[in-house]
Amino acid sequence: MMATLQVVPELRNYHVDLLTDDVAALLYFDEKYDLEQRTSRDERIRQVSVMGAVVEAFSSDCDTLDIFEPLWVRNLHKWAVIAFAWKIGHVMRRSRVVSYCMENNSISALVAGRGRNRRLVTWVFTRVLGLAMSIVYTRLAFASSGAAATYQRLRLSPRVRSQVFTSLPSPDPLAVTSGDRSGVVFVGRLEERKGIESLMRAWSVVEEQLPDARLDIIGDGPMAPEVRAWATTERRAFHSSMAHSLVKSLLLERSVLVLPSIRSGRWREQIGLPILEGLSAGCTIVASDETGLAEWLADQGHRVYDSSSSTGLVGALLAALNQPLQVREVVASLPSVPTRKTAVEWLRRA
Template identity: 25%
Template sequence: MPTSLHIALVTETWRPEINGVAMTLGRLTDGLRHLGHRFTLVRPRQHAADIPAAEANLREVLVAGCPIPGYRGLHFGLPAKARLLNAWREDRPDVIQVATEGPLGGSAIAAARQLNIPVVSEFHTNFHAYSRHYGCGWLEGLVTMHLRRLHNKSAVTLAPTFAVARELTAAGYRAVRVVSRGVDTALFNPQRRSMALRARWEVSEEQLVVTYIGRLAAEKNLPLVTQAFAAIRQRQPDARLLFVGDGPMRPHLERSDASYIFAGMRRGDDLAAHYASADLFLFPSLTETFGNVTLEALASGLGVLAYDCAAANELIRDGDNGRVVPGNHDDAFIAAALELARNPAMLTTLRERAQASVRHLDWGHISKQLADILHATVRSHHWQQHPDLMFRFSLD
């Protein structure tokens, strides 16, 4: 078996695009390349000037794409089976890693099956749940069926949490394994707190800054953020609400309250400073498979309040390093936010414990975990194709 794998990664999104999937894939790919593996990256062309990158242990194959409705500047990949068959016959991968489940991912699985290359697929996004928030709830059953059928054509489906893995298994997904998410604690940490940045927001050190960081879109349940903040502001009139990110709901939010602070999209050190310079992070989304922002907020030393699902379910010990409330209990979410705002001592305790609670989740460990699963998938496929070798090996 090869110790260094050639991995074909198929994804709709890739850096410098700002979203959890692109960030996660970039980190994991960097980690695997550091371990000596090489990649062929297959992704849709995002704009006319988009050209394949040339990096160590990574080459790109760009395919045709179409704009994704509601996601400005992001394209999904069109089917490209013939293109992939030619590329993979010329430079055959050991394993195909399908990160997104659109037409491109489906055609990649079809090509891999024709070439007899093992496939690992990833479950990153609750597309079936998203359909409810975009007026397409009637599609939920069809989307659910499509996702299950697609993932069950792969040897392994990767889930980001044990809770998601249990849900997928109960829904009929086969061979589900968990690969969690990591965080760069050198980037996201409380030392990034900036008094100059807070001064730009026109807040003092004593004022409470409540924040939501992420995509400003319907599926993120943002009305609950503004409702919880309204309850806080009734008791603390000088509290401020900070939105970091962009999306289709931004114009509505801007019109709804002139006092809200909108920082837009932020990256790198700038993003880390925005996290650490706030105080209380509200995350009421119920559509996440993980929610990288929860992990980044904890690493940044924020008081985090979220529903008890996705990353929060596995990372937050309620009342110890953050707060969680049962999903869809809006009143409980608002009450918990108000309690944290009214009790500075409790908020301080949670913030002091938050960073230490996720310090072990470094990307190097997560990348090694994924590498082990890919190696095991290649070995299993090899033995299935050559049972005579398995028999001779067992005799030896």
Template identity: 30%
Template sequence: MKSIVMIGPSPASRGGMASVIATLLAHGYGNGDGCRFIATQVDGSRARKAGRALAALAQVAGLLALGRVALLHVHLASGASFWRKAAFIGAARLAGCPVLIHLHGGQFAQFLDQRLGRRRRRLALALLAGARAGFALTRASAALLREHCPQAEIELFPNPVAPAPSLPRAPGANLLFVGRLEAGKGVFDLLHAFARVHAARPDARLVLAGDGDARPLEALAEKLGLLDSLSLPGWIDAEQRRALLATAGVFVLPSHHEQLPMSLLEAMAAGAPVVATDVGAIGELLAHGRYGTVVPPGDIDKLAAAILKMLQDNILADNISARGLERVQSEYHVEKVLARLRRRYEELLQ
């Protein structure tokens, strides 16, 4: 019997793509619905990652050879993620199996146009061109897929968010960021903005939760005199995120590049007011102010002012929280996204 096979990082891995997959699996994907998930990547050493990728490729190739794959659903981003999935896409093409490209990551256009030599770019475009369908998280990504996948049916597809447990919110003056600790996520911008917030609100604390090298942030915090007001808990699991969101006065995502970040959806689902940069689909998600405050990426003055206003204006924060929660429940709830995904599968298989 044929099944739909989804491939991507293990749900136990770190990152937004893994969070999407974990949410789908936790709410019924693959439970007797003719779908199955095969992990192509895990966290750990290079040897462990290579072993997982090779084992997954052997498993998928075996299913393709037996004619047991009706559709290959590929979660894809730039860099290593793309080349890891290239062999799976190529195997599906050889077997005559349709491929659904599910594009994540905020820098795929730069990956194709700036990071690849001529031969590798030709190979990448050839793999994309044969896709049967594509899911994009932003209008820009959808346009990119339409350009490079001329025969595919491309649509905007939302990331799913699970309803948050009913933890009582006790917001204080905490600023919370969740994501990788790197310049592209805007964490250094946030630390500079926090210096201005802290000058007006000495009780404010900044929590930067995520993996990555924290030493440059600690050095900058010490230089700014903020080390005692900075918390760097490292990577946190779902339960820890929920606890931190329940006490966050503001959730801040100052990224320079994004698509549709899971951390932002989770913050809105937890009822935390949000301040974020206008990149990827964030401006549309927040309706440029209705569901959260949006500022230009890299603008430290506006970032600091938006955070401070959210901390000082309780009515604004409460309204943003309520509207944001309503939005994610109505448009991004995992049950609705799963139902839409299954309908789309049926349409493609017809």
């Protein structure tokens, strides 16, 4: 069996869940705030420094390096030293470098901001990174068509094989047996870019037309005090942080999941983990057009609205509450195996 060295900047639950037998080591630098502390975490999962990852990449006996995507710009320097340490250490033997890529923002927004030399900086960055990736990579899997379009602008060599695996979960077996559902749930970081402020404004309007509608907000972050002060009525519930198992149980009781993401500087919603969990539970999704899944969601009948519209979120929430998709319809649109797992298998295939 071919062996894989996997490197991620931030360890998340799905990295642990997707750990396969071919991975000799999963190295990470930091833990994501929502990572559950597993009592029996695999001994192959190790926290290291950047230099530790460089040394291991250079000296590893593995055949494949599965590394985080280079357009995670704040970690680009880490990607560069680790990837090239691997190439130098494996120059005399056959090896591969692969990535699962999710970034769907414009390259100019990622690297140049609004400076006077924006076009020149973007042009230079695009050419240099495109050349480096063409030297380093063997395969790339894209989580959305938007991510594929972003990376196509780097003009990668044709020798770098790529394929789109639209990021979708498998159904929760309990979804179709969950009984009657009602209400809306928001799961996510309580900060402006996740749209929580927009949601609170929109919900006040929704309540005027649907007084019995219920909203549950799950999450923590800088806007938590404001959300707690706002959620003081019977039909508004603020849960702060919850165990993942409890979040899944609540999703099975609600008909709608909302994620009103707003583009902010270098950040754009790539997929939205809450969207995947909502789909798995059979929820109707209300999302802005900033998520990389926007096109797929709209095609499946979910409610996708223009993030620049002042009334778009209100309309989408009302439509989803009045006419939610059937749970069986949502579940039937999903693959039997999560597409990220399929993408990983394709990336590492001999």
